[in-house]
Every structure is written in C-alpha cells, then in structure tokens.
Amino acid sequence: MNRLLLVAPMLIFGICGIGLWMLLINPDLSGPFHDDLVPELISFCIEGFILIGLLTLIQHSREQARRRELWLSLRGSFRDLLSCLDIAFLEPNGEPAASRELETDPKVIDRMIEQLAKKHPDLDSLIALRREGEETLALTRDLVAVAAQLSATHMNWWIAIVDSIRRLSEARDRESLEHSAHEMLVNIREFDRLDY
Amino acid sequence: MMPDGSYTVDALLKFLKQAGMEGMINPAVARSRRNAIEQLQSEMSDEERRDLRCLDVDQLASRFHKLEGSSIRVEALALYVERFKSALEDFLGWNEHPASFKTVGGDKARAVPRRPDGRSAISQEQAEAERTSMEIREAPAAVVPIALRPDLTVHVAGIPIDLTRSEAERIARVVRAYVVDEDASTEDGK
Numbered sequence: 001m002n003r004l005l006l007v008a009p010m011l012i013f014g015i016c017g018i019g020l021w022m023l024l025i026n027p028d029l030s031g032p033f034h035d036d037l038v039p040e041l042i043s044f045c046i047e048g049f050i051l052i053g054l055l056t057l058i059q060h061s062r063e064q065a066r067r068r069e070l071w072l073s074l075r076g077s078f079r080d081l082l083s084c085l086d087i088a089f090l091e092p093n094g095e096p097a098a099s100r101e102l103e104t105d106p107k108v109i110d111r112m113i114e115q116l117a118k119k120h121p122d123l124d125s126l127i128a129l130r131r132e133g134e135e136t137l138a139l140t141r142d143l144v145a146v147a148a149q150l151s152a153t154h155m156n157w158w159i160a161i162v163d164s165i166r167r168l169s170e171a172r173d174r175e176s177l178e179h180s181a182h183e184m185l186v187n188i189r190e191f192d193r194l195d196y
Numbered sequence: 197m198m199p200d201g202s203y204t205v206d207a208l209l210k211f212l213k214q215a216g217m218e219g220m221i222n223p224a225v226a227r228s229r230r231n232a233i234e235q236l237q238s239e240m241s242d243e244e245r246r247d248l249r250c251l252d253v254d255q256l257a258s259r260f261h262k263l264e265g266s267s268i269r270v271e272a273l274a275l276y277v278e279r280f281k282s283a284l285e286d287f288l289g290w291n292e293h294p295a296s297f298k299t300v301g302g303d304k305a306r307a308v309p310r311r312p313d314g315r316s317a318i319s320q321e322q323a324e325a326e327r328t329s330m331e332i333r334e335a336p337a338a339v340v341p342i343a344l345r346p347d348l349t350v351h352v353a354g355i356p357i358d359l360t361r362s363e364a365e366r367i368a369r370v371v372r373a374y375v376v377d378e379d380a381s382t383e384d385g386k
Contacts, residue, residue, distance in 0.1 A: 080269065087271040092303040093228040096275060099266035119307035120318055123326050127333060128271065173327045174318060 006056040010049055017045030070146055071196045074158065076103045077139050078165070078188070082112070084132050085181065088125030089115040106192035113185045116178065126177045133169035140165055150196055157191040199291045203248045205237055208287045215299075221286065225302035232279035236260075249288070253280050279303075320346075 020042045023029065082102045089112065090096060101108055121129070140162045147158035164184035171177040197214045200207070209230055216226030237245070239259045244251045257277045260268055282300050290297040311317050318326070324343050331341040331349060340352045352367075 080271075083269045083271050087275060087306070089307050090275075090303075092305050093222070093224040094303075095228065095231060096269075096272045099269060099272075102269075103266075115307070117310070117314065119309050120316070122306045122308065123329060125306055127330060172330065174323055175316075 006052060006059070010052050010056070013045045013048040013052065017042055017049060020045060067150060067196045070150055072104065074143055074147055074150075074154075075192075077143055078136055078161070078184075079103050081129065081132050081136055081165070081168075081184070082108065084125065084129045085112050085116075085121070085185075088121035088129065089119060106189070109185055109189045109192060113182065113189065116182055116185065120174070120178070123174075126174060129181060130169060130171060130177060133165050137162070137165050137169050151194070154191065154194055154196070157187060157194065161187040161191060197294075199294055201291075203246075203288075203291070205233065205240065205245045205248065208248060208283065209233060211287050211290065212283060215286075215290075220290075220297065221299045222302055225299070228302070229279045229283040232276040233283060235276050236280055248284060251284070253277055253284065256280075 020038050023034065024038045024042065079099065079102045083096070083099075086097045086102065086108075097108060140158075144155060144158055144162065148155040161184060164180055164187050167180040168177065168184060171180050197211075197218060197220075212221070212226045212230045212233075215221040216223040236253075236256060239256060240251070244256070254277065257273055260273060262268065282302075286297075286299050289300075308317055324346070328341055328343045328349070331343075340355055341349045342352065343349050355367075356363075
C-alpha cells in the first residue's frame with residue numbers, strides 16, 4: 001500500500017511532464033500559456049518526479065536494511081545449534097564452516113539435511129546438540145515478536161522452528177534427536193526461502 | 197628432517213609442513229593442525245611463541261573471546277585446541293626422539309554412515325545402550341538409570357561411591373523382594 005502511494009504521484013508527475021513536453025514542442029501552439037507557463041510546469045513535474053523517486057528509493061533501502069538486520073538477528077540466534085551439527089558431520093581433519101556462513105548462508109542448511117540423511121552423528125554430538133537446544137530455546141522463543149515484524153508467514157515458520165528446538169531439547173534417544181534435528185533444519189530452510 | 201633444538205611457533209609450523217611433505221604425518225592432518233595453530237596463535241604471548249614447552253593450550257583457549265572475527269563458537273574452539281595439542285605432542289616427541297618418532301594420529305570420524313538404503317545403521321542394542329548413556333550423563337551423579345525394558349528405565353538413587361559387595365547384595369535382596377514370580381503365583385492359584 002505504501003509503495004502504491006509513492007508510485008502513484010510519480011506516475012502522475014511523469015505523465016503530466018510528458019504531456020506538457022509534447023505541448024511545448026508542438027509548433028502550432030503559441031501564446032503566453034504555451035511560452036511561459038508550460039516550461040515552468042515541466043520543470044515542476046521533473047522536480048516532483050525526482051524528489052518523490054529519490055524519497056521512495058531512500059525509504060525503500062532503509063526499510064530493506066532494517067528488515068535484513070531483523071533477519072540476521074533471527075538467523076544468528078541458532079548459529080550455535082548449527083555449529084554443533086557442523087562439527088558432528090565434520091570429516092576427519094576437515095575444517096569447520098566459517099561463523100559467517102553458519103549465520104547467513106542458506107546453503108549450509110541444505111548441506112546439513114543431506115548429511116543427516118547419509119550419516120548418524122555420534123552420541124557426544126547428539127548430547128551437545130540437545131544441550132545447545134536447551135540453551136537456545138528461551139532465546140528463540142523471545143524472538144517470535146521480532147519474526148512477527150517481518151511478516152505473519154515469517155512468524156509462523158519461526159514458531160515451527162522454536163517448536164522443533166523444543167522437541168530437540170526434550171528428546172531422550174537417538175531416533176527422536178535425529179528426527180527433531182531434521183525437522184528443525186527443514187523449518188529453517190523454509191524460513192530462509194521467505195523473502196524479507 | 198632433523199630437529200634444530202628450536203621450540204618456537206615457527207619451528208612447529210615448519211615441522212608440520214615438512215612432516216606432511218615427507219609422509220611422517222598424514223598431509224591432511226598436518227594441514228588441519230597448521231590451520232588450528234594459525235587460528236590460535238594470535239593470542240599467544242611472546243614467551244609462548246619463543247618456547248612452546250611453557251604453553252598451556254587450554255589456558256590459551258580461555259583467553260579467546262573472538263574467533264574468525266565473530267563471537268566464540270565453543271565447538272570450533274575445542275576442535276582447534278584438540279588439534280593444537282596433538283600437534284604439540286608430536287612436535288615435542290619428534291624433538292626428543294626424532295629417530296623413533298611416531299605420530300599420535302589425526303581426528304577420528306564422528307559420524308557413522310547410514311545403510312545404503314537410508315535406514316538406520318544403529319542396532320537396537322546400541323540404541324538402548326546410548327539411551328542409558330544419555331540418561332546417565334543427564335541425571336545427577338547420584339542417580340543411576342537402568343534400562344529395564346525397551347520402554348522402561350528405572351533409576352536407583354544415592355548409591356555411595358565406596359559401595360561394598362555385601363551392601364550391593366543387600367540392595368539386590370530388597371529388589372528381589374519386589375519380584376512377582378509367575379510360576380509361584382500360578383501354583384498358588386492351583
């Protein structure tokens with residue numbers, strides 16, 4: 001709605017400016033209106049078009065930056081859970097993923113889902129994952145309000161993520177731990193797919 | 197390659213590079229250790245850099261508050277610490293006895309592959325043992341979980357560390373008192 005309100009005046013200024021320009025270049029017309037007022041009106045239209053366009057651009061980029069910050073805050077909140085999974089699936093002598101990658105890169109989630117389908121994490125990794133789940137649960141729950149600022153769909157997927165983290169923290173055997181970890185990853189993937 | 201009596205960080209990095217190239221250490225292991233040292237050496241003091249024999253790797257790790265420009269990831273830091281320790285152990289061993297040097301080895305695989313059909317490769321018994329192990333780690337030290345049936349775990353609380361055999365027998369006798377002997381009850385019924 002906001003965008004439409006800003007685009008509509010731009011359109012009006014643009015169309016009026018073009019119309020007036022065509023009027024100005026028409027050789028058949030002359031008179032005080034054509035010679036004095038039309039050029040003034042054309043410059044007014046150009047100013048209006050540029051000013052509104054500029055404001056729209058600034059407002060849009062600021063809004064976009066704010067939403068990205070919100071998304072990063074949300075996405076970074078379960079970095080340690082992803083870190084546990086990253087270490088769990090680490091090949092012998094391999095390097096752990098960079099922190100930045102875990103915080104922002106959606107490809108990490110796809111890779112983890114794929115690895116979870118191929119391998120069982122060892123017991124130590126599962127216990128570390130569950131403990132991390134217990135610690136992260138309260139934080140992610142508090143962030144539901146932040147997710148709601150992005151959109152209702154973001155909030156719904158966020159609640160699904162929180163719920164899967166809760167199940168992870170309550171799991172008492174390998175099967176349920178692996179299942180809830182998979183569920184959490186799938187929910188995060190869906191959350192990542194949403195535009196912000 | 198022979199030791200030159202130097203115990204500096206540079207000597208350690210050089211040792212890992214050479215050892216990897218000469219096959220004394222698996223090249224992948226040497227590379228991962230070099231990377232771990234490069235990650236951790238930023239917080240080392242000048243004295244520690246000069247003489248690694250006075251370095252406490254755990255203490256070094258406790259000084260970190262930032263890793264790769266971000267807040268600490270405990271798991272990653274622990275991994276680097278483990279690799280640094282192994283590198284140090286190999287380096288000190290090689291410096292003392294270069295002729296009989298034998299590496300402590302690299303990381304062990306953490307994850308177990310699933311079956312080719314995608315089903316679980318963990319047997320029922322192993323899953324039970326894991327469940328018990330998880331409960332032991334989670335429960336307070338004085339509570340011992342015993343996986344009695346697939347869907348039932350009982351907890352024995354307050355067992356002293358210095359439990360004697362006769363005391364264990366006494367506990368067993370109390371538990372036996374709860375047994376419902378199916379054969380005996382059937383005979384009584386008759």
